[in-house]
Amino acid sequence: ETGVTQTPRHLVMGMTNKKSLKCEQHLGHNAMYWYKQSAKKPLELMFVYNFKEQTENNSVPSRFSPECPNSSHLFLHLHTLQPEDSALYLCASSQLASGGTGAGELFFGEGSRLTVL
Amino acid sequence: KQEVTQIPAALSVPEGENLVLNCSFTDSAIYNLQWFRQDPGKGLTSLLLIQSSQREQTSGRLNASLDKSSGRSTLYIAASQPGDSATYLCAVKGTGFQKLVFGTGTRLLVSP
Numbered sequence: 722e723t724g725v726t727q728t729p730r731h732l733v734m735g736m737t738n739k740k741s742l743k744c745e746q747h748l749g750h751n752a753m754y755w756y757k758q759s760a761k762k763p764l765e766l767m768f769v770y771n772f773k774e775q776t777e778n779n780s781v782p783s784r785f786s787p788e789c790p791n792s793s794h795l796f797l798h799l800h801t802l803q804p805e806d807s808a809l810y811l812c813a814s815s816q817l818a819s820g821g822t823g824a825g826e827l828f829f830g831e832g833s834r835l836t837v838l
Numbered sequence: 839k840q841e842v843t844q845i846p847a848a849l850s851v852p853e854g855e856n857l858v859l860n861c862s863f864t865d866s867a868i869y870n871l872q873w874f875r876q877d878p879g880k881g882l883t884s885l886l887l888i889q890s891s892q893r894e895q896t897s898g899r900l901n902a903s904l905d906k907s908s909g910r911s912t913l914y915i916a917a918s919q920p921g922d923s924a925t926y927l928c929a930v931k932g933t934g935f936q937k938l939v940f941g942t943g944t945r946l947l948v949s950p
Contacts, residue, residue: 725881727881761942762942763842763939763940763941763942764927764938769937777937811881811882813882825887826872826884827872827884827929827938828884829874829881829882829884830881831880832879834879
């Protein structure tokens with residue numbers, strides 16, 4: 722497999738469910754990102770991991786919990802979500818310069834379409 | 839706070855036309871600017887990345903320019919094709935931190 726792979730592509734869950742989104746990058750990058758894309762709104766950065774360490778939590782509610790076990794895998798654990806959390810969740814990766822500065826080209830996965838009932 | 843605007847929000851052209859998509863940003867202290875394409879319900883595909891020191895980048899029928907002083911970038915598409923129909927997004931990265939700020943995109947429709 723090449724690029725950035727996200728599973729599942731579609732997910733429907735109730736507000737009391739617990740589910741997880743998975744992302745895997747095969748590009749050898751050292752940074753991974755979760756973005757949320759809602760209708761008619763710009764992409765919103767949720768979390769950033771540099772070298773497996775979380776460096777950004779963009780005021781995301783605690784019902785979203787990221788996990789980055791290594792530089793190739795990223796999870797987004799979902800718990801007691803709200804209908805307004807329904808959106809396309811996009812994972813991305815990039816190669817950062819040493820020290821975590823700078824940002825190379827960003828590569829995205831196909832996204833996970835989440836519907837909360 | 840960086841703000842990115844893309845105008846127009848939607849554009850419809852006949853096949854074969856050359857067209858220009860616009861992206862403007864409020865803070866000229868940028869690290870790079872990236873253009874993406876997004877097909878309905880899909881992820882983003884990177885088209886071109888322009889570093890702050892560059893003026894333009896070209897890939898096939900695509901040419902992206904960057905004018906930092908005026909806070910503008912354009913994406914030029916030559917000889918448009920129906921397969922170019924998609925939403926085009928620009929994203930700007932500021933200096934010092936890796937957070938990208940995205941515009942809301944331009945939805946392009948190229949009719950046969």
